[in-house]
Amino acid sequence: MAVVPGMTELTAPYWEAAQEKRLVVQECQSCGQVWHPPLPRCPHCHAADLGWRQVRGDGTVYTYTIVRHPTHYAFADAIPYILAVVELAEGPRLVTAITGVPPEAVRAGQPVHVAFREVADGVTLPYFEPATRRDTEDVG
């Protein structure tokens, strides 16, 4: 059982890309700015011609919390888990969860890299885990 995102016309491309293990953020085709979450217009130049830019998936932990008490039955067995806001190298911040590290080891500013996980049939979420040397080399 998983908690899965409902999609709208605006948000579906983000999740479709995630299903293909690509992390994308919305990009203005007119002025080139990027942001997240998606908007119907560019908030900088008000252009309606928007696209999606694939990002490297590198970021740092901006803030985090270790959840030790579930507020939804779907997460009762996941306790404890690490919720975080990750700041992408390209600028935008995402709400996500950090995996692959014991809760006590997560640190502010820690370099992290996207790790996709299929949580339900056809639904993949971008998580983040501590960056390894290989992540950096992949990018290079």
Next chain:
Amino acid sequence: MIRRDVAIVGIGQTAYGKALPGTAWDLAIEAILAALADAGLEPRDVDGMCRFAPPFEPVSEPQLVRALGIPELRFFAESPLGGEALGAVLAHAAAAVKAGLARTVVVYRALSQSKGGRFGRADTRGPGGAGAADPGAHVLVPEEDNRSFAWPYGLMSPGQLFALWARRYAIVHGLTDEDLTKALGSIAITQRRYANNNPNAMMRDRKMDWDDYRGARMISEPLRLFDLCLENDGACAYVVTSAELARALRDDPVYVLSATQTLSPYREPMGIYVTGELLELFPPATAERLFAEAGVGRGDIDVAEFYDATSYMPLRSLESYGFVPDGLAWRYVTETGTGPGSPLPVNTHGGHLSEAYLHGMNAVLEAVRQLRGTAVNQVANAEIALVGAPAGSATILAR
């Protein structure tokens, strides 16, 4: 500018409790009748209503007009954003009175978490929660206000969100876990002591010392159980009218000096996608406007009631409203404190942590009692009070 042209002339509330008899509708009626009686007014005198927008306020104007036999409302308005409506509902009421759109405006807030769902639950036990009929089935989160980008990870409750804010505060200012625990605990324990002296407080009989605070279970680090507000039933109401009518009704009206609401991109009360520094969800410019319109300075404030869905909010509010420099409130609350006799007593009713949770309405009622000189934890000779929510929705009141 509102400055002293408008006043709060009556306050009313129900008892507060985990599960009260009656619906939110019953509770709203009881609080409104009490506020009108306190003002020396009748339901037939009411011609305006301001409230928190649904889903935060479940009781509608038509329900109340019918039940109270109010002949005609000629002004009614709703303010979104939960606790950020604290100053907005009063600003709307005051603006309506000043513009002559209404003469006597009731502001109310009623809550029945025992029947309507607990705010701390994001599944079907919470209001607006998401769940599946079959507990083994996937839960689909409807996309609404970017919820679908957070809930699938388990970021589903206010307490978790505010834990992210509190952690950010510690990161930016270089606090250790122990520094943060001491700061948040000082606030929680101080408010509990106020509540222990308040007969209306849900926690009046529950003492709390440092062992109790530290020993309570961690909910979402760094927030422990007693850093989070109560979940309860109850209602509050107050009556806003012109200064002139208020003086005719009673000799101790409480004047509105200023009332603010504010909204900027991503600087939303439950904001997490702020493009600048997350701590600046609390906008300094709004605080400047609040004081400038009131015509008073920080040193003039005798008592402050800060919105406290969690203990972190009063901490940061001391800074964002300009009482303590940025990054120093954590020291201030442990060394100087906000208890009785401190330079700025805060949340003298016990706040949402220890009196009851009513989206800041009970904080407004406490400020009125302080300015009338009738509070149980009375600040000596209190003349000016500030009630403020984290993102800048606030009011300055004076006797």
